[in-house]
Amino acid sequence: MDIGSQFLTGLAVALQADNxxxxxxxxxxxxxxxxxxxxxxxxxxxxxxxxxxxxxPTSAIIMLAGISYGAMYGGxxxxxxxxxxxxxxSVITCMDGYQMTRNGRAGPAxxxxxxxxxxxxxxxVLGVMLLAPTLARVALKFGAAEYFSLMLMSLMIVxxxxxxxxxxxxIMGALGLFLGSIGMDPINGRERFTYGFLPxxxxxxxxxxxxxxxxxxxxxENIGTxxxxxxxxxxxxxxxxxxxxxxxxxxxxxxxxTLGFFAGIFPGISPxxxxxxxxxxxxxxxxxxxxxGTGAIEGxxxxxxxxxxxxxxxxxxxxxxxxxxxxxxxxxxxxxxIYGLQPGPALITTNPDFFWGVIASMYIGNVMLLILNVPLxxxxxxxxxxxYHVLAILILVFCFVGAYSVSNSIYDVVITFVFGFVGIVIxxxxxxxxxxxxxxxxxxxxxxxxxxxxxxxxxxxxIFVTQPIALTFIVLSVLVLIAGLVRPKPVFVRESGSxx
Amino acid sequence: xxxxxxxxxxxxxxxxxxxxxxxxxAQDAKFPTKSIEVxxxxxxxxxxxxxxxxxxxxxxKELGVPLVIRNQPGGxxxxxxxxxxxxxxxxxxxLAGIAGSIVSNVLLSRNPPFDPRRDLRPIGYIGDxxxxxxxxxxxxxxxxxxxxxxxxxxxxxxxIGVSSLGGETHIMYTSILKDxxxxxxxxxxxxxxxxxxxxxxxxxxGLTLSLPASMPYASSGEMxxxxxxxxxxxxxxxxxxxDIGLPSVSINFWLGYLALPKTPxxxxxxxxxxxxxxxxxxxxxxxxxxAGFTVDYRDSAGxxxxxxxxxxxxxxxxxxxxxxxx
Numbered sequence: 001m002d003i004g005s006q007f008l009t010g011l012a013v014a015l016q017a018d019n020x021x022x023x024x025x026x027x028x029x030x031x032x033x034x035x036x037x038x039x040x041x042x043x044x045x046x047x048x049x050x051x052x053x054x055x056x057p058t059s060a061i062i063m064l065a066g067i068s069y070g071a072m073y074g075g076x077x078x079x080x081x082x083x084x085x086x087x088x089x090s091v092i093t094c095m096d097g098y099q100m101t102r103n104g105r106a107g108p109a110x111x112x113x114x115x116x117x118x119x120x121x122x123x124x125v126l127g128v129m130l131l132a133p134t135l136a137r138v139a140l141k142f143g144a145a146e147y148f149s150l151m152l153m154s155l156m157i158v159x160x161x162x163x164x165x166x167x168x169x170x171i172m173g174a175l176g177l178f179l180g181s182i183g184m185d186p187i188n189g190r191e192r193f194t195y196g197f198l199p200x201x202x203x204x205x206x207x208x209x210x211x212x213x214x215x216x217x218x219x220x221e222n223i224g225t226x227x228x229x230x231x232x233x234x235x236x237x238x239x240x241x242x243x244x245x246x247x248x249x250x251x252x253x254x255x256x257x258t259l260g261f262f263a264g265i266f267p268g269i270s271p272x273x274x275x276x277x278x279x280x281x282x283x284x285x286x287x288x289x290x291x292x293g294t295g296a297i298e299g300x301x302x303x304x305x306x307x308x309x310x311x312x313x314x315x316x317x318x319x320x321x322x323x324x325x326x327x328x329x330x331x332x333x334x335x336x337x338i339y340g341l342q343p344g345p346a347l348i349t350t351n352p353d354f355f356w357g358v359i360a361s362m363y364i365g366n367v368m369l370l371i372l373n374v375p376l377x378x379x380x381x382x383x384x385x386x387x388y389h390v391l392a393i394l395i396l397v398f399c400f401v402g403a404y405s406v407s408n409s410i411y412d413v414v415i416t417f418v419f420g421f422v423g424i425v426i427x428x429x430x431x432x433x434x435x436x437x438x439x440x441x442x443x444x445x446x447x448x449x450x451x452x453x454x455x456x457x458x459x460x461x462x463i464f465v466t467q468p469i470a471l472t473f474i475v476l477s478v479l480v481l482i483a484g485l486v487r488p489k490p491v492f493v494r495e496s497g498s499x500x
Numbered sequence: 501x502x503x504x505x506x507x508x509x510x511x512x513x514x515x516x517x518x519x520x521x522x523x524x525x526a527q528d529a530k531f532p533t534k535s536i537e538v539x540x541x542x543x544x545x546x547x548x549x550x551x552x553x554x555x556x557x558x559x560x561k562e563l564g565v566p567l568v569i570r571n572q573p574g575g576x577x578x579x580x581x582x583x584x585x586x587x588x589x590x591x592x593x594x595l596a597g598i599a600g601s602i603v604s605n606v607l608l609s610r611n612p613p614f615d616p617r618r619d620l621r622p623i624g625y626i627g628d629x630x631x632x633x634x635x636x637x638x639x640x641x642x643x644x645x646x647x648x649x650x651x652x653x654x655x656x657x658x659x660i661g662v663s664s665l666g667g668e669t670h671i672m673y674t675s676i677l678k679d680x681x682x683x684x685x686x687x688x689x690x691x692x693x694x695x696x697x698x699x700x701x702x703x704x705x706g707l708t709l710s711l712p713a714s715m716p717y718a719s720s721g722e723m724x725x726x727x728x729x730x731x732x733x734x735x736x737x738x739x740x741x742x743d744i745g746l747p748s749v750s751i752n753f754w755l756g757y758l759a760l761p762k763t764p765x766x767x768x769x770x771x772x773x774x775x776x777x778x779x780x781x782x783x784x785x786x787x788x789x790x791a792g793f794t795v796d797y798r799d800s801a802g803x804x805x806x807x808x809x810x811x812x813x814x815x816x817x818x819x820x821x822x823x824x825x826x
Contacts, residue, residue, distance in 0.1 A: 046544035046571055049553060140701035144687075184575070187688050189608070189665040196611055198582055202574040268694050321700065322716045323693040324545070330693070331545035337712060338550055340790040344716025408572055448690055455687055456659065456703075 007129055010356025014364050019059050023361050026063035027369050030070020034087060035077050036402060043405055044071070045331045049338070057339035058354050062361040064335060065315070068328055069121060069362065072311045073369055076113040076304050077380060081106060082395050084215035084402075088206050089271035089307035091437060092279045094214050096292060096299030103295045106381045107239035112249050112297055113304040114373045115241070120257040120305035121366035124312035127261050128319075129359055133348070135313075136320040139265045144452035145463045147268075149473035151446045154273045155439055156477040159484070161280040162432040163293055166484035169435045172426070176436040179204060180443020187451050199411040206441055208403045208412040212419025213426070213433045215399045219392045220420050221427070239377055241297070249301035252282045260306035264313030267325040271310045272441050275303040276434065312362060319347060319355060531767040535566040537593045538757075541580025541601050543573040547629070547710050550791050551755045552596045555626055558784045562774035576666040577601025582613035589760035591767030594623060597758050599751050600667035603810045607818055608666050617811065620758040621768065622803035624775040627788060627795040628754035630740070631672040632714040633727040634707045636699055644726040644744060647706065648680050655683035661707040662688050663695040668753045669708040671814065672729055674823045678816075679746035699723060710753050712792030732794065748817055751810055755793065756803050772800055 013019060033044040044067055052060040075087035080097035093113070100109040142150075159169040182193045183203030194200035241249070256278040263274035282302045283292045292299050317323040322344035324330040336343045341351060348355045386394070403416040426433050457463035464470050538556060542548045549571060556567040572580030581601050587593040595602075602616040614620070633644065641647040651658045662670045665688055673686055687704055689695035692713050699707045700722060707723075711732065717723040718735065729752050731740045741749025757775060759768060778784060779797035788795055798806065817823065 043544075046549075046569070049544075050557070050569075053557065140697055143698070143701065143703040184665070186665075186690060191610075198575060198579055198613060202579065267697050268691070317693075317697070321697070323697050323700075324691075325693065327543060327545070330543070330691070334545035334550040334553075337791045338554060338787075340787070342716050342719070344720060346716065346720045407574065408570060444690065448688070452687055452689075455685060 006352060006356050007360060009353065010358075010360035011363075013058060013353050013357030014062065014361035019062050019357070019361060020364070022055065022059045022063040023066050023365050024368055026066020027070035027365050027372060029063075030067035030072075031074035031077075031369070031372065032070075033067065034071035034074020034090075036398065045328070045335070049331075049335060052335070053338070057336070057341050058357045060335065060339060061332065061354070061358050062365075064332055065358060065362060066365045066368075068332075069117075069308060069311050069365060070369060072308050073114065073117050073373060076117070076300075076307075077110065078398075079214075080109045080113065080300070081380060081384060082215065082391070083218045084395060084399060085210050087271075087307075088210060088441065089275055089310070090304070091210050091214070091272060092275045092303045092434070093300055095279065095434070096294070096296050098218075099293065099295035100297065100300065101384070105295065105297075106384060107377055108241040108245050108297060109300050110377045110380060111239070111241045111374065112245060112301045114370055114377075116249065116253045116256070116301045116305040117308040118366050118370045119253055120260065120309040121312055121369075122363065123257050124261050124264075124309040125359060125363045125366070128313060128316055128362075132316045132320045135265045136316050139267065139317060140321075142266060142469070143467075144449045144456060145467050145470040146473070147266075148446060148449035148453055149464060149470040149477070150269075151273070151442050151449065153473040153477040153480070154277055155435070155442055155446070156480040158276045158280050158438050159435045160480045161283050162434050164430060164432055168431050169484075172431050172433070172436040173439040176439025176441075177443045177446070179209070179436075180440045181447065186444060186448040187455075199409060203444070204415055204440075205403075205406055205412050207406045208415040209419050209440060210437055211399045211403055212416040213423040213437065215395060216416055216420030217423025217427070219395050219399075221424050222388070222392065239381065240374075245297050248297050252278075252298040252302035253305040255281060255285075256302035256305035257309045260309030261313045263306075264310040264325065265316045267317045267323045268445060269325070270441050270445070271307050271314075271326070272438060274310055275306050276438050278302040278306040315359075315362070318343065319358070322347070531591055531764070531770050532563055532565045534592065535568050536560075536563065536591070537568050537570050538596055539580055539584050539587070539593060540569055540571050540596045541573065541577040541584075542571065544571050547712055547753060547792075548577075548596055548598050548601075548755065550712070551626070551788065551793055554787050554791060554793075555755070555778065555784065558778040558781050559775060562778045563770070576605040576664065578605045578609060578613065585614050585619060585760070587760060589762035591759060591763045591771060594771065595620070595758045597756050598668070598754060599671065599810050599814075600664065602758070603807060604668075604671055604751075604814050604818075605666045607811070607814055608823070616758075616807055617804070619761065621761040621763060622800045622807065623757040623759050623768070623771045624779070624800060625754065625756040625796070625798035625803040625806060626775075626779055627793050627797065628730075628752035629711045629792045629794065630728040630730045630732055630752050631668050632709055632711055632718075632725045632729075632735075632738075633672065633676070634699065634709055634714055634718070634723045634725055635705065636702050637722050637724060638702070639705065639724065641726065642724075644739070647726065648682050651680075651682040651684055656685050658684050658705045659687050659703075660684050661695040661698050661704040662686050663690075663692045663707075663709065668710065668751060670823070671751045671817070672708040672749060674821050675741070675748040675751065675813075675817050676727075676746065678821050679741070679748050710792070715792060734792075748813055751813065754806070756798075756806075758803075768800075 045064055075090035076093050078084040079090040079093040081101055083094045083098040085091040085094055097109045159173050162169045184191055184201055191201055259278045260274045263269055282298045283289045314325045317325050318329045324333045333343050400413050403412045453463050464474050540549050540552050560567040577600050584595045606612045635641055662673050695707055698704045718725050725735050725738045728738050728740050729750055779795055785795045
């Protein structure tokens with residue numbers, strides 16, 4: 001097979017000693033920036049780029065790609081241990097990962113995240129190898145109407161599946177959409193709800209909001225509740241997933257991987273969407289949905305597999321079309337240009353060694369991540385023994401430094417703090433933050449794709465029903481909405497006092 | 501990795517000092533004695549970021565101290581540029597400026613946070629890169645005139661993608677409207693990637709895009725360049741706006757460095773001289789060319805003149821077309 005031999009050539013490139021070293025450096029740095037909230041892979045690359053000028057483009061991109069998927073894994077570590085999502089893609093991992101930690105199961109949670117990511121990464125690399133050129137073309141068929149209806153459906157499904165009433169969830173979703181509309185109007189550039197305040201003109205940042213709603217809110221809430229006696233008091237049970245955990249996680253990992261992989265081929269779709277969806281799907285399929293939110297291992301395994309698969313398949317539009325699907329890939333693209341390589345449709349044919357070398361290195365990088373992270377699990381779990389009154393301060397420091405570092409803005413720190421309080425209020429009144437966050441993240445894309453559709457159709461809504469793909473998504477959204485409103489949802493048995 | 505980076509720059513600076521014997525004795529002003537921060541008011545990976553990073557390598561060599569890029573994105577470049585106004589005017593913080601961030605978005609702002617002609621002191625202009633108008637390879641239009649003829653006969657039918665509101669691609673689109681009086685429909689995209697995907701998927705009829713972003717698709721034949729804001733040897737057959745009677749279609753994607761007016765003259769002098777030397781390095785020209793930029797060095801006065809002329813053209817375009825992003 002042609003592709004097989006090309007991949008072997010790539011493997012030979014990736015296994016060269018220097019490339020192996022850069023791959024290792026990349027995944028280690030990636031894990032680190034993933035652990036540090038806010039200092040995401042995008043900022044990390046910006047910092048590291050000058051240090052890579054002397055490298056060959058292949059080595060440099062191998063290292064930078066390592067940062068990308070390393071960060072995906074690192075982000076889950078803080079989500080699980082202290083409820084700070086290191087990356088937007090690991091927000092949903094907080095839900096059950098952190099509860100597992102509080103139940104004394106931080107080890108299995110970290111373990112399943114590592115193995116799940118590894119399995120997903122491996123399968124996704126195979127997918128990139130075999131399907132890249134074909135899938136990239138398929139994604140191009142999606143126009144504004146398809147994007148809009150797909151995002152609407154994602155939002156509806158997540159709203160439907162959170163705990164509590166659908167009305168409450170819809171209120172949170174609407175609040176998220178409102179928050180997401182602050183800033184510059186994406187069509188005509190007018191400012192909305194900014195009151196002439198320049199830092200608001202680009203809207204509120206995602207990272208400050210999620211760090212505030214999760215990390216800061218958790219710490220603030222624990223103030224004055226003698227949490228040192230409660231939070232992590234439970235004895236740590238087991239450091240690795242048990243046979244039972246594996247049985248529970250196998251299918252969630254497979255489904256998360258598949259969903260993540262296909263979501264990743266569409267440029268501009270936030271990795272948050274597939275992770276939220278995969279969480280929602282697992283909850284729906286589970287035989288004990290009431291356990292979700294209280295430490296169900298499936299709620300960690302599926303989204304973690306999913307975000308790794310997405311990060312990997314995001315390389316499909318980047319490497320085969322030259323289209324970056326996220327901020328991180330945009331930086332990679334810039335790096336390619338600095339190295340004098342022209343990304344785009346011709347890249348695979350003009351630089352096969354580069355293309356296949358990078359792909360093969362992604363596979364090797366996943367192996368390294370596993371070797372690197374599994375032995376580290378005891379160390380992370382050990383960190384939890386730090387007395388909570390000390391740990392809480394460290395968490396807050398991390399939260400604020402992280403929020404600041406995203407765009408070097410002190411306003412982001414203020415926003416993080418404000419959303420810490422918002423998070424407490426939301427929880428006290430029995431609302432869930434998941435629909436708020438997803439709606440907030442989706443709002444700009446949802447709005448722009450809706451308004452693009454209206455521009456395409458001269459303001460006629462028919463555009464959503466005359467195109468088959470869009471129609472399917474719209475019908476599904478309506479069905480989910482009706483299902484949630486007309487009869488009690490089957491899955492929101494509220495655990496009494498398990499969390500709040 | 502931080503250490504690694506730090507060490508690299510440290511070694512570089514130590515090595516440089518070792519290679520320049522008697523430097524501090526020979527010159528009266530000691531500027532610069534520490535690293536210089538370059539404010540790039542855009543996200544990493546964008547054209548301005550890529551361009552400044554390439555220039556920084558050579559600029560830093562000439563200045564003898566490391567240049568540290570600080571990305572402060574937002575508001576089409578306005579957020580970082582406005583924040584720069586509060587920097588200490590000692591020459592240790594300089595601003596990377598483009599037409600979008602220091603001219604058009606200022607003109608379009610309801611409360612302009614600064615006036616580039618008064619509040620900024622140009623250091624020097626590195627060069628520019630034209631903005632391109634592209635169509636899909638299966639598009640029926642072989643020339644820009646054909647496209648406009650169709651647009652005039654079918655008002656509002658053609659959909660043109662724009663990927664930076666208030667920025668250079670939006671300016672090109674609006675200048676086309678002003679000069680041709682054709683009725684095109686603008687479809688804004690939140691980023692270059694999405695707009696490229698829309699044209700590749702033929703969801704739109706045309707697209708204004710920076711040259712570096714266009715090159716891969718033009719050279720692979722998936723897109724055709726019909727018009728440029730200035731001619732380039734990369735596409736020798738493609739006319740510039742001025743060639744076909746569209747004089748306003750002339751605002752390029754340029755890159756220059758600016759300081760605050762209160763910066764000590766001695767520091768400004770060093771900054772200017774070093775940039776001039778860096779710009780004449782053929783290696784820099786080669787690297788920038790790979791990223792789509794053509795080096796066209798202008799000194800402080802030349803750069804000021806360019807800002808002035810862009811300001812005049814854009815004020816006119818904005819007035820006549822009602823272009824808005826406030």
